[in-house]
Amino acid sequence: MSVQANSVPLSWYLLLSAILFALGVAGFIWRRNIITVFMSIELMLNAVNLSFVAFSYQLRQADGHIFSLFVMVVAAAEAAVGLAIILTVFKNRQTLEIDEVESMKY
Amino acid sequence: MDLIIFLICSVIAVACGINLVLQKHPISAALSLVGVMGSLAVLYLLLGGAFIAAAQIIVYAGAVMVLFIFVIMLLNAGAEPAGRKRSYARLFGPPLLAIFVLLIAYAIQARLPRSEGVQFGRFTGGSPEGIGIKVFTDYLLPFEVVSVLILIAILGAIVLAHKEIR
Amino acid sequence: MNFFLLSIIKAAVVAFVLLTTLAYLQWAERKLLAHIQLRVGPRRVGPHGLLQPLADVIKLITKEDMIPSHVNKFFYLLAPFIAVAFALLPISVIPFGTEVDVGGVRTWMQLTDLNIGVLFILAVSSMGVYGVALAGWSSNNKYSLLGGLRSSAQMISYELPMALAIASPLLLVNTLSLRAIVQNQAGWYFGIIPRWSIFQGPWPQIFAFIIFLIAAFAETNRVPFDLPEAENELVAGFHTEYGSMKFAAFFMAEYANMVTVACLATLLFLGGWQPLWSPEYGSNYFPAAAFTVTGLAALYAGLKPARRLDKYTLPAAAVVSFILAGLFFAPALNAILLPLFWFAAKVGAILFLYIWIRGTLPRFRYDQLMHFAWVFMFPVAMVNLLITSLLVAIASK
Numbered sequence: 001m002s003v004q005a006n007s008v009p010l011s012w013y014l015l016l017s018a019i020l021f022a023l024g025v026a027g028f029i030w031r032r033n034i035i036t037v038f039m040s041i042e043l044m045l046n047a048v049n050l051s052f053v054a055f056s057y058q059l060r061q062a063d064g065h066i067f068s069l070f071v072m073v074v075a076a077a078e079a080a081v082g083l084a085i086i087l088t089v090f091k092n093r094q095t096l097e098i099d100e101v102e103s104m105k106y
Numbered sequence: 107m108d109l110i111i112f113l114i115c116s117v118i119a120v121a122c123g124i125n126l127v128l129q130k131h132p133i134s135a136a137l138s139l140v141g142v143m144g145s146l147a148v149l150y151l152l153l154g155g156a157f158i159a160a161a162q163i164i165v166y167a168g169a170v171m172v173l174f175i176f177v178i179m180l181l182n183a184g185a186e187p188a189g190r191k192r193s194y195a196r197l198f199g200p201p202l203l204a205i206f207v208l209l210i211a212y213a214i215q216a217r218l219p220r221s222e223g224v225q226f227g228r229f230t231g232g233s234p235e236g237i238g239i240k241v242f243t244d245y246l247l248p249f250e251v252v253s254v255l256i257l258i259a260i261l262g263a264i265v266l267a268h269k270e271i272r
Numbered sequence: 273m274n275f276f277l278l279s280i281i282k283a284a285v286v287a288f289v290l291l292t293t294l295a296y297l298q299w300a301e302r303k304l305l306a307h308i309q310l311r312v313g314p315r316r317v318g319p320h321g322l323l324q325p326l327a328d329v330i331k332l333i334t335k336e337d338m339i340p341s342h343v344n345k346f347f348y349l350l351a352p353f354i355a356v357a358f359a360l361l362p363i364s365v366i367p368f369g370t371e372v373d374v375g376g377v378r379t380w381m382q383l384t385d386l387n388i389g390v391l392f393i394l395a396v397s398s399m400g401v402y403g404v405a406l407a408g409w410s411s412n413n414k415y416s417l418l419g420g421l422r423s424s425a426q427m428i429s430y431e432l433p434m435a436l437a438i439a440s441p442l443l444l445v446n447t448l449s450l451r452a453i454v455q456n457q458a459g460w461y462f463g464i465i466p467r468w469s470i471f472q473g474p475w476p477q478i479f480a481f482i483i484f485l486i487a488a489f490a491e492t493n494r495v496p497f498d499l500p501e502a503e504n505e506l507v508a509g510f511h512t513e514y515g516s517m518k519f520a521a522f523f524m525a526e527y528a529n530m531v532t533v534a535c536l537a538t539l540l541f542l543g544g545w546q547p548l549w550s551p552e553y554g555s556n557y558f559p560a561a562a563f564t565v566t567g568l569a570a571l572y573a574g575l576k577p578a579r580r581l582d583k584y585t586l587p588a589a590a591v592v593s594f595i596l597a598g599l600f601f602a603p604a605l606n607a608i609l610l611p612l613f614w615f616a617a618k619v620g621a622i623l624f625l626y627i628w629i630r631g632t633l634p635r636f637r638y639d640q641l642m643h644f645a646w647v648f649m650f651p652v653a654m655v656n657l658l659i660t661s662l663l664v665a666i667a668s669k
Binding site: 006007008009010011012013014015016018019020022023024025026027029030031032033035036038039040042043046049050053054056057060061062063065066068069070072073074075076077078079080081083084085086087088090096097 | 107108109112116119120123124126127132135136139142143146149150152153154155157158161162165166169170173174177178180181183186199200203206207210211214215218222223224225226228229231232236237240241244245248252255256258259260262263266267
């Protein structure tokens with residue numbers, strides 16, 4: 001691939017998006033605080049946004065930007081409701097560890 | 107110049123992402139996520155998405171993450187205590203993730219044509235005009251549906267956080 | 273000239289002027305508040321207290337830089353950085369005047385013109401909330417936390433009416449670049465009424481201007497919305513645990529926010545560097561005339577001075593005014609100074625309004641403040657936007 005000083009191969013953007021997505025998955029599975037798990041989900045959504053914008057550049061159309069905008073809006077709505085749910089869980093269980101919210105297990 | 111900015115921003119993004127996964131305290135993790143969003147905004151600018159970059163900072167980093175930080179401060183979430191050793195996750199997790207990334211990288215390299223690179227200024231359709239035209243002609247229905255979705259989310263959040271006055 | 277070198281020179285000039293303005297804005301605030309409250313304000317350090325900002329800077333720099341032991345060190349030190357950085361950043365896209373020719377170099381009196389300039393300023397001001405929130409939280413102090421949370425909740429609540437109030441004149445001028453917004457407000461109706469956004473058809477943006485000013489007061493945490501940092505409320509709110517240079521950083525950030533918001537109001541609503549009436553009716557001679565009249569008034573007041581030292585300082589002020597008036601007659605400087613005069617006059621008027629209101633109004637209680645934002649300001653801003661867009665759509669048929 002041609003790498004001059006003023007152009008970046010598109011595959012590098014997609015690779016960065018994949019790395020960020022993998023980091024989001026790692027955080028989602030590994031961490032035990034509910035809020036940090038939620039933030040890993042946001043990291044995954046951001047990685048996907050980067051993919052959308054990169055492909056939109058390749059196809060020279062703004063559709064990818066529109067998708068990305070809608071993803072942002074849905075993420076904002078999800079953050080609002082999700083954080084309200086977290087507040088309710090905290091009020092009822094007094095804990096923020098996802099391992100301890102297990103009263104419906106078995 | 108594009109290459110230098112891309113390298114700096116991607117290194118910052120990956121470093122903040124790793125920091126998000128490794129930090130014990132939720133506030134540090136939240137600020138790392140803000141760092142990721144900031145560097146992604148610069149990358150969007152390089153890809154010609156001026157409006158998306160501004161929307162990322164205004165909406166995502168400036169409102170959604172502030173909401174996260176509020177909740178962390180209100181709930182007084184402390185640092186995560188050291189947990190029991192889950193050896194499976196620690197042992198197999200990072201190698202599997204690395205394999206996942208390598209697979210994706212291979213798929214990208216195999217499928218993508220290698221003709222051109224990304225240069226700042228070559229794509230101008232991401233300006234507010236371009237986005238505005240697209241949103242209000244091709245994507246008008248999704249736009250309206252998404253606004254109804256936000257209304258539902260607001261109602262849901264209010265109902266959930268409402269204190270019952272007995 | 274080399275673009276890089278030119279940008280560095282312009283940035284140095286703008287930074288120097290901005291920091292001096294911030295220091296003397298604080299002097300002006302203290303003197304004006306004092307005169308509103310029928311006292312005198314600083315008058316010992318230099319004539320009429322003009323060296324007081326210098327004394328304050330020296331004091332703040334040489335004070336012992338203390339970090340309390342109970343704070344979260346990293347965020348405690350990061351918060352003033354964030355506050356100052358994001359407060360000083362918007363000045364880079366604000367146009368102070370037209371394109372000028374300085375010694376053979378043609379350049380605009382603006383550091384850079386982004387074609388999403390307004391969005392850039394909105395983005396940077398949304399990021400300024402982090403400085404306040406982190407300062408309040410990292411201080412490990414319940415008053416700071418409460419003040420920080422209240423302050424940041426207030427700032428993000430008032431961002432909404434501010435953004436809607438900004439969107440309304442953008443519908444009239446049809447662009448997001450600040451330079452183009454000002455150029456769009458050129459011209460006069462009948463040579464007398466300027467085509468500024470607050471007078472422009474099809475719907476004069478006077479309501480948007482008022483909403484923007486009120487939201488701006490809340491954004492910059494100024495009276496009547498300064499409950500989170502008032503001295504007789506939560507100790508000192510989010511900057512309780514800060515001293516010396518870090519406290520100076522927060523103060524600098526507050527004044528820089530004020531200046532940014534005043535500049536934005538001027539550019540969007542008051543026509544930026546466009547003069548008040550047409551040059552064919554003589555508006556080009558107004559600055560010189562104004563400075564001459566000021567000098568004559570200072571001379572007259574110097575004849576029967578109230579204090580002994582004023583026998584010398586008031587005639588000195590008169591001489592300075594006459595020199596400034598004379599500068600406007602030099603043709604080389606005229607092109608630079610005229611737009612700059614009108615811009616500075618409008619920004620100065622808005623800053624005077626800020627200080628005047630601080631000396632006059634009581635403050636809102638916190639729940640009244642939030643209720644006002646969500647129940648009154650947001651619907652009114654929305655209705656204004658709807659009317660503007662409806663009339664613009666009808667008028668463009």
